[in-house]
Amino acid sequence: MAMLEVEIWRGEGGDGAWRRYAVPHEANQTVLDVVTHVQRYLDPSLAYRFACRVGMCGSCAMSVNGRPRWTCRTHVSRAARKGRLRIGPLRNLPVIRDLAVDMAPFFEKWRDAEARFIPSKEPPEEPVRPDEPERMAADAGIECINCAVCYAACDSVAWNPDYPGPAVLNRLWTLANDRRDGDRDGHLDAAGAGCHLCRSHQECADACPTGLNPTAAIAGLKREVFRRALGGRARGPRQ
Amino acid sequence: MRRGPWWAFLLHRLSGVALAVFLPFHFLVLGLAVERARLDGVLDWTDNVWVKLAEAGLVVLLALHLTGGLRVLLLEFGRWSDRQQSRIAVAGGLALLAGFGFLAAAFA
Numbered sequence: 001m002a003m004l005e006v007e008i009w010r011g012e013g014g015d016g017a018w019r020r021y022a023v024p025h026e027a028n029q030t031v032l033d034v035v036t037h038v039q040r041y042l043d044p045s046l047a048y049r050f051a052c053r054v055g056m057c058g059s060c061a062m063s064v065n066g067r068p069r070w071t072c073r074t075h076v077s078r079a080a081r082k083g084r085l086r087i088g089p090l091r092n093l094p095v096i097r098d099l100a101v102d103m104a105p106f107f108e109k110w111r112d113a114e115a116r117f118i119p120s121k122e123p124p125e126e127p128v129r130p131d132e133p134e135r136m137a138a139d140a141g142i143e144c145i146n147c148a149v150c151y152a153a154c155d156s157v158a159w160n161p162d163y164p165g166p167a168v169l170n171r172l173w174t175l176a177n178d179r180r181d182g183d184r185d186g187h188l189d190a191a192g193a194g195c196h197l198c199r200s201h202q203e204c205a206d207a208c209p210t211g212l213n214p215t216a217a218i219a220g221l222k223r224e225v226f227r228r229a230l231g232g233r234a235r236g237p238r239q
Numbered sequence: 240m241r242r243g244p245w246w247a248f249l250l251h252r253l254s255g256v257a258l259a260v261f262l263p264f265h266f267l268v269l270g271l272a273v274e275r276a277r278l279d280g281v282l283d284w285t286d287n288v289w290v291k292l293a294e295a296g297l298v299v300l301l302a303l304h305l306t307g308g309l310r311v312l313l314l315e316f317g318r319w320s321d322r323q324q325s326r327i328a329v330a331g332g333l334a335l336l337a338g339f340g341f342l343a344a345a346f347a
Contacts (some may be wrong), residue, residue, distance in 0.1 A: 155245075200314055202244040202323065215244075216319040223316060 001025070004080060006034055008046065009088040012097045018086065019043075031071035031079055032060050035087060035099065048099035055209065058147030062099050063088040068152035070145075070209040090152040106148045109164045113190040115171040120182030128179055138177040141170045141217050143210045150204035150214055156197050163197045166204035166214035173217035176224065188224055195221040247327045251307035254300040261297060291345045299338035306330035 002025040007018040021038050032050055039046040050060035055073040062071050064079045065086050079085065093101040128135055150166040151157055157165050172195075175187045198218045205213040271278045284290065310330045314323070 199248050200244060200311070201248055202242070206242060213321075219315055219319050226316070 002083070004034065004076065005084045006038065007084075007086045008035070008038060008099065009095075010046070010098050011095070013095060016095070016098075018088075025076065025083070029076045031062070031064050031069065031074045031076060031085065031087065034076060034085060035062070035071065046099070047097040056145065058145035061090055061147040061149045061152070061209075063090055063152065068149040068207050070147055070149060073209060090148055092152050092154065092157045093148065101148075103148060105161075106151050106165065106167070107146075110146075110168050110171070113164055113168050113172060113194075114183075114186065115168050115175065115190065117175060117178065118181055118183040118186070120180060124179045126179075134177045134179055137220065138174040141174040141212055141214070144170060144212060145210060147209060149207050149209055150212075153203040153207035155201055155203060156199055160197055162194075164191075164194045166198075166218065169195050169198070169221055170212060170214040170217040173221050176221070188221070188228060191221040191225055195225055198222070243324045243327045247307060247310065247330065250303055250331075251311070254304040254307065257300050258297075258304060261300075291342070295338045295342045295345070298341040299334050302334035302337035303331070306333050 004023045004025045006021045006023050008021060010016055010019045021042050023034050023037050023042075026033070032053065035046070035048050036050075039048065048060075048062070050072060051057040053060075053072045055070055058070070060071045061068060063069075064071065064074060065081055065084075067079075068090055069079065071087075076085065087099065089095045089099050089101045093103065093105060096102050130136075130139075144167055146167065148167065150170075154163075154166055156163045169191055172187045172191045175181050176184050176191075181187070195218050198215070200215055200219070202213075202215045205215045208214065268278075268281055271281055285294070307330055310326050313326070320326070
């Protein structure tokens with residue numbers, strides 16, 4: 001049977017080293033299957049995180065050959081280079097142990113930006129149509145599974161720890177476009193100067209496992225925040 | 240593997256830094272204009288082939304910074320387009336064209 005050469009980051013906190021394992025290569029094998037094989041048959045002390053295994057929960061994200069990926073939906077055949085896999089913890093987040101990172105900074109930024117739906121006191125005057133521009137702009141970004149793959153891919157996060165990150169800003173843009181939300185100004189305020197720290201590398205859009213484009217959302221936020229800074233009349237945002 | 244937008248960002252930044260470094264030399268030469276003989280000496284020196292090539296590099300840097308800046312303005316203030324790679328290609332292509340145009344004029 002063909003074997004995969006797998007290197008996995010082992011260690012606590014900032015200290016650690018790559019350790020090698022030989023894992024049987026099977027048809028339709030995912031990277032998460034490889035990690036699970038190591039933990040079940042080769043080294044039970046390996047720490048990693050997963051839950052649903054079907055790309056819904058966003059908990060199994062890891063760095064695979066230098067690129068952040070959702071490991072449960074990443075086939076080895078797509079990610080391996082010459083039968084080699086190097087699997088590490090996500091970038092830009094503190095490592096707890098081995099492949100498990102502390103997601104707290106990611107969610108704290110989400111919480112601090114109040115990036116959540118705040119129902120308006122009154123329903124919208126006009127019914128929300130699925131094909132209206134605001135709704136389409138919101139719909140384009142709502143399938144986020146909070147996996148932090150974009151956060152790990154983002155250079156602006158690496159350079160500036162205060163940068164909220166693509167996921168939070170993408171969420172703020174969907175809320176700002178949601179006419180049922182009662183605090184559009186608050187969401188744009190929360191995006192504030194933070195959105196202008198985005199350098200538009202589009203690494204987030206390239207890496208997003210669900211195919212979202214946070215760079216486009218952030219570009220929308222930049223336009224709206226700038227228009228408001230100039231004292232412009234608030235108008236329905238457009239994608 | 241880094242992709243187009245990252246390289247576009249890097250080149251835009253580096254061209255800006257390189258131009259900022261060059262600017263004092265540019266002002267120094269402009270300052271010589273008050274003494275005609277010294278300015279003529281510098282202008283004679285710029286007839287050198289290597290200086291012409293370096294000037295073509297400067298033109299590319301200037302054009303790259305201009306087109307790269309316009310690309311960013313378009314990205315941040317225009318409607319979003321999924322054709323960012325094409326825009327980057329156009330920005331880079333125009334900058335190179337400017338450099339070749341300069342060389343063609345310099346050696347014509």
